[in-house]
Amino acid sequence: MKRLLAVLALLVVLPAMAKDDVLHLYNWNNYMSDDTIKRFEVSCKCKVKQSYYGSNDELLAKLQAGAKGYDVLIPTMNAVDALIKRKALLELDKSKLPNLKNVMPQYLNTTFDPDNKYSAPYAMSITMLGYNDKKIKELGLPTDSWALIFDPKLLEKIKGKVTVLDDQREVFVAALKYLGYSANETDDAKLKEAKETIRRAKPYWAAFNAQSYIKELTVGNIWVAHGYSNDIFQANLDAQAAKRGFNIVHLLPKEGASLSLDAMVVPKNAPRPDLAFQFINFMLDGQNSADLTNLIGSGNPNNEAMKFIKAEIKANRAVFPDAESAKKLEMLRDLNAKELRTLSRLWTEVKLK
Amino acid sequence: MSPRAQKWVISGPPLGYLLIFFAIPTFIMVLASFRFAGEFGGLAPLVGTGNPDELSGLTFENYQRFFEDTIYLELFLKSFIYATVTTLLCLGVAYPLALMIARSDKRWRELLVLLVILPFWSNFLIRVYAWMIILGPQSGFARAVNGVLGTFGAEPIPLLYSPIAVIIGLVYVHLPFMVLPLYVNLEKHDPALLDAAQDLGAGAWQRFWKVTFPLSLPGVYAGAALVFIPALGIFAIPDILGGTDGILIGNVIKQQFLDARDWPFGSVLSMVLTVLAILFAGLAAWVARHQRI
Numbered sequence: 001m002k003r004l005l006a007v008l009a010l011l012v013v014l015p016a017m018a019k020d021d022v023l024h025l026y027n028w029n030n031y032m033s034d035d036t037i038k039r040f041e042v043s044c045k046c047k048v049k050q051s052y053y054g055s056n057d058e059l060l061a062k063l064q065a066g067a068k069g070y071d072v073l074i075p076t077m078n079a080v081d082a083l084i085k086r087k088a089l090l091e092l093d094k095s096k097l098p099n100l101k102n103v104m105p106q107y108l109n110t111t112f113d114p115d116n117k118y119s120a121p122y123a124m125s126i127t128m129l130g131y132n133d134k135k136i137k138e139l140g141l142p143t144d145s146w147a148l149i150f151d152p153k154l155l156e157k158i159k160g161k162v163t164v165l166d167d168q169r170e171v172f173v174a175a176l177k178y179l180g181y182s183a184n185e186t187d188d189a190k191l192k193e194a195k196e197t198i199r200r201a202k203p204y205w206a207a208f209n210a211q212s213y214i215k216e217l218t219v220g221n222i223w224v225a226h227g228y229s230n231d232i233f234q235a236n237l238d239a240q241a242a243k244r245g246f247n248i249v250h251l252l253p254k255e256g257a258s259l260s261l262d263a264m265v266v267p268k269n270a271p272r273p274d275l276a277f278q279f280i281n282f283m284l285d286g287q288n289s290a291d292l293t294n295l296i297g298s299g300n301p302n303n304e305a306m307k308f309i310k311a312e313i314k315a316n317r318a319v320f321p322d323a324e325s326a327k328k329l330e331m332l333r334d335l336n337a338k339e340l341r342t343l344s345r346l347w348t349e350v351k352l353k
Numbered sequence: 354m355s356p357r358a359q360k361w362v363i364s365g366p367p368l369g370y371l372l373i374f375f376a377i378p379t380f381i382m383v384l385a386s387f388r389f390a391g392e393f394g395g396l397a398p399l400v401g402t403g404n405p406d407e408l409s410g411l412t413f414e415n416y417q418r419f420f421e422d423t424i425y426l427e428l429f430l431k432s433f434i435y436a437t438v439t440t441l442l443c444l445g446v447a448y449p450l451a452l453m454i455a456r457s458d459k460r461w462r463e464l465l466v467l468l469v470i471l472p473f474w475s476n477f478l479i480r481v482y483a484w485m486i487i488l489g490p491q492s493g494f495a496r497a498v499n500g501v502l503g504t505f506g507a508e509p510i511p512l513l514y515s516p517i518a519v520i521i522g523l524v525y526v527h528l529p530f531m532v533l534p535l536y537v538n539l540e541k542h543d544p545a546l547l548d549a550a551q552d553l554g555a556g557a558w559q560r561f562w563k564v565t566f567p568l569s570l571p572g573v574y575a576g577a578a579l580v581f582i583p584a585l586g587i588f589a590i591p592d593i594l595g596g597t598d599g600i601l602i603g604n605v606i607k608q609q610f611l612d613a614r615d616w617p618f619g620s621v622l623s624m625v626l627t628v629l630a631i632l633f634a635g636l637a638a639w640v641a642r643h644q645r646i
Binding site: 055057058060061064065085160166167168169202203205206207208211212219220221336337340341343344347348349351352353 | 390391392395424425427428431482485489490491511513514592593595596597598599600604605608609610611612613614615618
């Protein structure tokens with residue numbers, strides 16, 4: 001009888017425990033290695049439940065609409081900025097984050113979040129171009145500049161073989177950079193100039209594509225794609241695995257590009273801030289942070305991670321740029337309502353014709 | 354229970370459902386279209402925030418922006434044309450199919466109708482993605498089309514990321530919505546009418562145009578409304594299959610809510626779309642009523 005009671009008690013207690021100890025992570029798709037998650041689940045004796053968003057705008061819109069129940073989010077710094085301004089984030093308890101010291105100083109204390117009161121750097125990507133080395137070499141096109149997707153003279157040779165991101169900000173940033181302006185430029189005349197540049201190039205592009213350009217590059221339908229460094233890395237892995245006979249190569253334009261630093265934050269209404277801090281500290285560990293870079297080829301702001309990162313990834317100058325190119329990378333600031341309205345108006349014009 | 358009360362009990366739940374999930378959201382949308390956008394998405398507070406720079410309250414500005422220049426009207430016109438072409442093509446494809454099912458042996462009819470609904474068993478997006486592969490430049494289909502074009506000396510054309518791809522996707526997705534109402538209508542036709550027409554000397558063509566088609570008009574209107582209205586607001590298909598100028602009004606509405614964080618203007622576009630859709634549905638209903646035979 002006693003044993004039966006014990007079993008009954010366990011039956012009641014176990015599901016209750018399982019129900020309580022869950023970390024809800026709201027993350028980008030494929031932005032965490034399964035091994036890392038398993039190790040964290042062992043170390044915290046809890047479960048990790050991930051759900052995914054496809055863009056910062058989606059994340060912000062969802063939270064604005066009242067979504068609750070997440071313990072950790074991993075938005076890009078400009079979205080972190082917006083969340084701070086909305087007073088939606090919980091201050092980090094630094095006493096629980098000893099591993100924060102592993103982060104390289106240039107990625108701490110940014111204008112988005114002075115003193116890292118709310119955010120801990122996670123990983124980064126650069127928005128650049130990826131190209132099919134065989135085709136582009138055959139055609140003898142230059143592979144050092146945004147001109148490859150904006151100069152009609154070059155585009156003539158690759159008409160219908162180019163996609164650009166379906167993202168108003170990133171496309172305008174690319175055009176602004178090509179024209180030699182800051183990625184954060186909001187001057188009307190310069191934005192109009194960027195719009196004209198985009199309009200001239202657009203007839204040569206196949207599509208605005210943010211969802212399936214990895215596949216299109218891998219299959220060989222598209223020879224040049226505007227996209228994120230992580231995705232271009234993935235496209236190359238896939239092309240190798242499928243033995244396509246070409247490589248998908250990163251192209252970090254000499255004019256500079258936008259750098260997206262993603263950081264871990266805890267929403268104010270997080271059900272389990274304790275698990276959240278435990279998780280953030282765990283992810284700031286060198287080995288755990290390196291796992292992600294080894295999996296998806298992301299840039300890494302963690303000093304301790306460097307010794308665990310595969311040599312060939314560390315040697316890729318588009319993922320880990322040299323000091324000279326790093327200077328030309330800019331983080332995007334969050335646009336205010338009026339600037340956004342101007343941009344999206346220009347974007348609608350671009351897209352309609 | 355009085356018959357009156359019974360009526361309420363039966364119609365209550367669906368009425369409540371419509372009230373909660375249609376009428377109230379629509380009302381919120383109407384209200385939102387007269388408000389200012391919040392700095393971080395959402396809506397600005399209705400009453401003053403104390404900050405004189407910050408706008409609050411109600412405004413006609415969002416509607417002014419819509420009519421200020423022609424770009425949004427052009428978008429509506431473009432969406433309208435796409436929806437109309439889709440509806441006509443659906444009708445052209447669905448009518449013979451529905452007629453064939455309705456006239457086939459009773460044993461097969463249910464199976465054939467089931468086959469029409471079969472695509473619904475897999476996810477809509479997966480089916481649209483499948484078209485990406487079918488229309489992609491390396492597919493057998495695209496090669497065959499361009500091979501035929503090539504024999505006439507024409508340049509190869511890209512099928513994917515083109516208006517053709519969008520129309521194909523729209524027709525494919527909406528086809529069952531045209532077939533089913535047509536079938537339901539055609540199935541009820543009394544074959545004696547056709548026999549009578551034949552006895553009176555009408556040929557096959559005349560029997561169709563003078564008997565079958567006029568009788569099937571309510572089905573045509575119902576199908577047209579079921580295809581036209583969703584096609585007018587769709588955004589996923591132009592997103593996935595469309596080229597660099599493939600966007601329709603649905604894409605811009607989505608863009609306002611997500612990328613632009615401009616809910617009021619998104620609401621304005623959505624309101625205009627709703628009004629147009631209601632006008633079209635009303636027109637279809639009116640025509641259907643006055644065509645009654």
